[in-house]
Amino acid sequence: MxxxxxxxxxxxxxxxxxxxxxxxxxxxxxxxxxxxVIRFDFNPARIPAEYSQAVLSYSWIYTLCTILIxxxxxxxxxxxxxxxxxxxxxxxxxxxxxxxxxxxxxxxxEHSVPRSYYWICFFSLFTCESCIRLSYRIWKTxxxxxxxxxxxRILLVGAGKAGTAIINELATxxxxxxxxxxxxxxxxNKIGKxxxxxxxxxxxxxxxxxxxxHHVDAIYVALPSASAIQRKEILEICRETGCRLKTLPGMYxxxxxxxxxxxxxxxxxxxxxxxxxxxVNMDEIMDYVCGQVILVTGGGGSIGSExxxxxxxxxxxxxxxxDIYENNAYELQQELKRDYPRLDLLxxxxxxxxxxxxxxxxxxxxxxxxxxxxxxxxxxxxEDSPDEAIKNNVFGTYKTAxxxxxxxxxxxxxISTDKAVNPTNIMGASKRMCEMVIQxxxxxxxxxxxxxxxxxxxxxxxxxxxLFKKQIAEGGPVTVTHPDIIRYFMTIQExxxxxxxxxxxxxxxxxxxxxxxxxxxxxxxxxxLIRLSGYTPDVDxxxxxxxLRPGEKLYEELLMSEEGLQDTPNKLIHIGRPIEFDEExxxxxxxxxxxxxxxxxxxxxxxxxxxxxxxxxxxxDLADESRPESKPLQEAACxxxxxxxxxxxxxxxxxxxxxxxxxxxxxxxxx
Numbered sequence: 029m030x031x032x033x034x035x036x037x038x039x040x041x042x043x044x045x046x047x048x049x050x051x052x053x054x055x056x057x058x059x060x061x062x063x064x065v066i067r068f069d070f071n072p073a074r075i076p077a078e079y080s081q082a083v084l085s086y087s088w089i090y091t092l093c094t095i096l097i098x099x100x101x102x103x104x105x106x107x108x109x110x111x112x113x114x115x116x117x118x119x120x121x122x123x124x125x126x127x128x129x130x131x132x133x134x135x136x137x138e139h140s141v142p143r144s145y146y147w148i149c150f151f152s153l154f155t156c157e158s159c160i161r162l163s164y165r166i167w168k169t170x171x172x173x174x175x176x177x178x179x180x181r182i183l184l185v186g187a188g189k190a191g192t193a194i195i196n197e198l199a200t201x202x203x204x205x206x207x208x209x210x211x212x213x214x215x216x217n218k219i220g221k222x223x224x225x226x227x228x229x230x231x232x233x234x235x236x237x238x239x240x241x242h243h244v245d246a247i248y249v250a251l252p253s254a255s256a257i258q259r260k261e262i263l264e265i266c267r268e269t270g271c272r273l274k275t276l277p278g279m280y281x282x283x284x285x286x287x288x289x290x291x292x293x294x295x296x297x298x299x300x301x302x303x304x305x306x307x308v309n310m311d312e313i314m315d316y317v318c319g320q321v322i323l324v325t326g327g328g329g330s331i332g333s334e335x336x337x338x339x340x341x342x343x344x345x346x347x348x349x350x351d352i353y354e355n356n357a358y359e360l361q362q363e364l365k366r367d368y369p370r371l372d373l374l375x376x377x378x379x380x381x382x383x384x385x386x387x388x389x390x391x392x393x394x395x396x397x398x399x400x401x402x403x404x405x406x407x408x409x410x411e412d413s414p415d416e417a418i419k420n421n422v423f424g425t426y427k428t429a430x431x432x433x434x435x436x437x438x439x440x441x442x443i444s445t446d447k448a449v450n451p452t453n454i455m456g457a458s459k460r461m462c463e464m465v466i467q468x469x470x471x472x473x474x475x476x477x478x479x480x481x482x483x484x485x486x487x488x489x490x491x492x493x494x495l496f497k498k499q500i501a502e503g504g505p506v507t508v509t510h511p512d513i514i515r516y517f518m519t520i521q522e523x524x525x526x527x528x529x530x531x532x533x534x535x536x537x538x539x540x541x542x543x544x545x546x547x548x549x550x551x552x553x554x555x556x557l558i559r560l561s562g563y564t565p566d567v568d569x570x571x572x573x574x575x576l577r578p579g580e581k582l583y584e585e586l587l588m589s590e591e592g593l594q595d596t597p598n599k600l601i602h603i604g605r606p607i608e609f610d611e612e613x614x615x616x617x618x619x620x621x622x623x624x625x626x627x628x629x630x631x632x633x634x635x636x637x638x639x640x641x642x643x644x645x646x647x648x649d650l651a652d653e654s655r656p657e658s659k660p661l662q663e664a665a666c667x668x669x670x671x672x673x674x675x676x677x678x679x680x681x682x683x684x685x686x687x688x689x690x691x692x693x694x695x696x697x698x699x
Contacts, residue, residue, distance in 0.1 A: 045104055048160070052098060055156035056091045056126075063149035067142055082139035089133060094126040094153075103161070119161065123154040179206035181243055183235065183271070185262060186250035187213035187221075187228050194250050195224050209242040232262050239269045249275040267559050313528045316397070316439075317342040323395035324349055325380055325428060326402030328356025330485060331443055334524040335399050340364055346372045348393055351402070352379045380424030390435040397531060398432050400425060401443045403459070408577045410455040414632045418625050421458035426465050426618070433473040441531050442466050442479040444539070446516060449481075450642045457636050457643040464614060464639075467537060467606045476536035480527045481604070483516030483542075492550065496557045504569040506554045509576050514547040526601060533596055539604040540596075614639065 060083055068074040098104065101122040106115055127150040134141065182198070184191055195208050211228045212235055213219065218228045229238055238244065247266045251259060259275075266273050322339050326332040327349030333356070336349055347364075351357040354377050361375045374393070378385040380402045403421045404410055410417040425442065432440045444463055447456030463479045470477035486493050492515075499506045518526075522542075530540040555565040563569045576582070594603040617639045624631055637643050 048104060049095065051160050052095060052157070053091055055160060056094050056153065057087060059149055059152035059156055060087050060090060062152045063145045064141070066148050066152070067145050079141050079145075082134065082141055086130075086134055086137060086139055090126075090130050093129050093133070094122075097122050097126050097129070103157075106161075115161070116158065119157050120154060123150055123157060126150075126153065180245040180272075181209045182206050183238055183242065183244045183247045184208045184211045184223075184226075184250060185213075185232070185235070185247060185266070187211050187215070187218045187223050188250070188253075190250040190252050192223060194248060195226065206246065208248075209244065210238050212238065232265055235262075235265050236269055239271060244269070244271055246272040246274065249273065251275075267556070270559075270564075273560070313338075313532055314342045316532050317344055317528070319343070319345050320396040320438075321346045321393060322348065322397050322399070323389070323393070324399045324401060325351070326400070326443075327351050327375075328353050328360055329401060330491075330520055331523055331527070332399070332401035333360045334520045335401065335527060336360060336364065337367075338524050338528060340368045340371050340373075344372075346374060346393065348389070348395060349373070349375045350378060350380075350389065351375075352377065379420075380428050381419055383427050386427050386431045387434070390431040390437070394435055394437075395432075396438045398428065398437050398440045399443070399527065399531075400428055400440065402428075403443070403462075405445070405455060407447070407453045407455050410458070411453055411577075414454040414629045414636075415625050415627075417454045417458045418621060418632060418636070421455070422461045422465065422618075423622060423625070425462040429465060429469045429477065432477075433469060433475050437475050439476045439531055439534050440466070440469075440478070441527060441534065442477070443527065444479045444481040446481060446483045450644075451640065452644055452646075454633065454636065454645070457640045460640050460643070461618075461636070463539060463606070464609065465618075467609075468611045468614060470537040471611065476534045478530055478534040478536065478538045478540065480530045480540045481542075482518055482523055482526060484518075485523050486517055486519050492553070493557070496554055497561075500558060500561050500563065500569055505572040506558065506569055507572050507574050508551050508554050509574050510582060511551050511573060513550045513576070513582050515550060516547050517553075518542065529598060529601060533601075533603075537606060539606055541602045541604045 064075050064079055064083060065072060101118050103118060103122060106118070127146055130149070131146055184195060191211065191213075195211075198206060198208055208224075208226050211223050211226050212230055212232060213228050214231045216231075219230055221228055235247070239247075247269065249259070249262060249266065251262065254262070263273065263275070317339055322344045324332050324335050324339070324347070327336050328351035332349075332351070336347060339347055349357055349360060357375050357377065361373065364371060364373055376389060378389070380386060380400075402424060404417050429440060431437075442462055445456065445459050447453065448460040448463055449456075451457040451460055463481075466477040466479050469475070485491060496506055526540065526542050530538075533540070551571070554571055558565045558569045558571075561569075565571060594605065596603060617635075621632075621635045621639065624635055633645055637645075
C-alpha cells in the first residue's frame with residue numbers, strides 16, 4: 029500500500045507547487061461558500077439570492093488576491109514536512125489578511141453579506157489551509173514514519189534546538205538513512221520527556237547502558253554550544269562504546285540556522301583537546317592588514333599558506349609569497365587566484381639565506397608588514413644537519429630582519445616555537461636565537477619586531493597526526509617515541525589567528541604566548557586516532573614505542589622562568605617579557621657563529637651553547653671535557669678564511685659595522 033501511495037506522490041518541486049496551488053484555489057472557493065452555508069444553519073435553501081450572487085461575483089477576485097497573499101507569506105516555499113508553530117502562525121496571518129482584503133473589496137463593490145459571514149469564512153479558510161499543509165507532515169509521520177526507515181540505529185546526545193533539528197530531518201528526509209532510537213541530555217528537566225516521539229532516557233552517564241539496550245550503531249552529538257571541556261568528556265564516553273561518532277562543529281550553526289544532517293561531521297582529534305578554540309577580533313586584523321603590502325616568507329608551508337589564506341580575506345594592497353619550494357608556492361598561487369580573483373598576488377621564489385635576493389625584494393616592494401615563517405622545523409633532521417638549522421633559521425631571520433629595518437617595514441612578526449624554551453635540540457636553540465635577533469633589532473629600529481610562540485600544530489606537514497593517520501591506514505603499527513611524552517597542540521587555524529592577532533597588538537619587543545590549555549599525552553592521542561578510525565588499540569592496530577629521538581624532550585615549555593606574563597585583551601593570549609642580554613656581545617657571538625657555520629656539528633653546538641645558555645644537548649658533558657681551548661673572538665675572526673664556494677649563498681655577515689654603531693646609542697623600546 030505504501031509503495032502504491034509513494035508511486036503517485038508528486039516528485040518535482042514544480043509539480044508540488046502546481047498541486048498545492050490547485051488545492052488552495054479549491055479551499056478558497058470552498059470556504060467562501062461554506063461561510064454562507066454555515067451562517068444559515070447548513071440549509072442552502074435559506075440563503076438569500078442577493079448574498080449568493082454577491083459571493084459568486086467576488087469569489088474569483090477573492091481567490092486571486094488570496095493566492096498572491098500566500099505567495100507574499102512564502103507559503104509555497106516552506107518545508108511543511110517539518111512545520112511547527114511558526115508555520116501555523118503564518119497560515120493564520122495570511123488567512124486573516126485575506127479576509128480583511130475580502131471585506132474591503134466587497135465593501136467597495138457594495139456587495140451585501142452578513143458580518144458574521146466574514147468570520148466564518150476566515151475560520152473555514154484557516155482550517156482548510158492548515159489541513160492541506162500539515163497533512164504532508166502527518167502523512168510522513170504515519171506512512172513513512174521513523175519505524176519504517178532502514179539504516180543505523182542512532183543515539184542522539186542533546187535535546188536542544190540542534191538535536192531537535194537533527195531528529196526532524198532524520199524523521200522526514202528521504203535523502204538520509206537511520207533513525208533515532210533514544211536521546212540523552214544532561215538537563216534534568218528534559219529527562220523523561222519525548223522529543224518528536226523519542227524518549228529522553230537519561231544523562232551522559234547512561235550512554236554505555238543505552239548503547240547496549242538499543243543496539244546502537246552510531247552516536248550523533250548535537251551540542252554546538254557546549255564548552256570544550258564538556259564536549260571532550262562526552263566524546264570520551266561515546267568513544268568507549270565503539271560506535272561511530274558524528275558531531276556538529278560549533279555554535280555558529282545555531283546562530284545561522286544551519287543545523288542539519290549535512291553539518292554533522294566525523295569527530296576529529298581537535299575535538300578531544302579539551303580547550304576552547306582561539307577567537308580573535310577580526311576587525312582589528314582588518315584594520316592593520318587592509319590596504320597594506322604584506323610579505324609572508326615561507327608562504328608555501330603549513331603556517332605560511334594559512335597565513336596567506338587569512339590575509340587574502342582582508343583585502344591587502346598586495347600579498348607577496350616568498351618561498352624556496354616552488355611546488356608548494358605554485359599550488360597556493362593557483363588556490364588564491366581561484367578564491368580571490370581580485371587579489372594583487374605575487375609569488376617569488378628565493379631563499380632567506382640570500383642577502384641580495386632578500387634585499388632586492390624589500391627594496392622593490394617595500395612591504396608594510398612581514399610574517400617570517402621560513403624555517404627548518406623538523407627536530408631529528410636538524411640534529412643531523414645543525415649547520416643548516418643555523419644558516420637558515422638564525423641567519424635567514426637576521427638577514428630578513430635587517431632588510432625590514434633598512435626599507436622601513438612597519439611590523440615584523442616572527443613565527444617561533446615552544447621548543448625555543450630551554451631547548452634540548454638545535455632546532456629549538458636556533459629559534460631561541462631568532463627570538464634574540466628580533467629582540468635586538470627592536471631596540472635599534474623603527475620597525476616593531478615581535479615573536480609568536482606556540483606549540484605543535486595539528487595537521488601540519490610532517491607532524492604527528494598525519495603520520496599516525498598514514499600508519500593506521502597501512503594497518504599499523506603506530507609508532508610513539510615514549511609512553512609518557514606530552515605536547516601542547518593547536519590547530520593551524522588557531523596558530524594563524526594568534527599570529528594575526530599578535531600583529532594587531534604589537535608595540536615592539538613582545539613574545540606572544542598562547543594559553544594552550546592542558547598538554548596532551550601522545551600515547552592517548554594515538555589511541556584516540558585509532559578508535560576514531562574504527563579500530564581497537566593494541567588489538568586491531570598495535571602501538572610500538574621507539575624511544576626518544578635525538579634532541580627530543582618528554583615535555584615542552586611555553587615560558588622560561590625569567591619571563592613574566594602580561595595579559596592582553598584576548599584572555600588566551602599573553603605576553604612574555606623578553607629576557608635582557610648584552611646585545612653587543614650577542615652580535616659578536618653571531619659573527620663567530622656565522623664563521624663556524626660550516627664546521628663540524630660538535631663545534632656548532634658548542635658555539636650555540638655559548639649564545640643560549642639554556643641549551644642542553646646529549647653528549648655536552650663529554651664535549652666539555654674534550655673541548656680544545658677556544659680562540660678569542662677577534663682572533664678567530666681574523667683567522668677564518670672561507671674556501672671558494674664554501675659559504676654558497678651565505679655572504680660575509682651583512683651590516684655588522686652599521687649594526688654595532690647603532691647598538692652603541694640604542695635605547696630600549698620594551699615597556
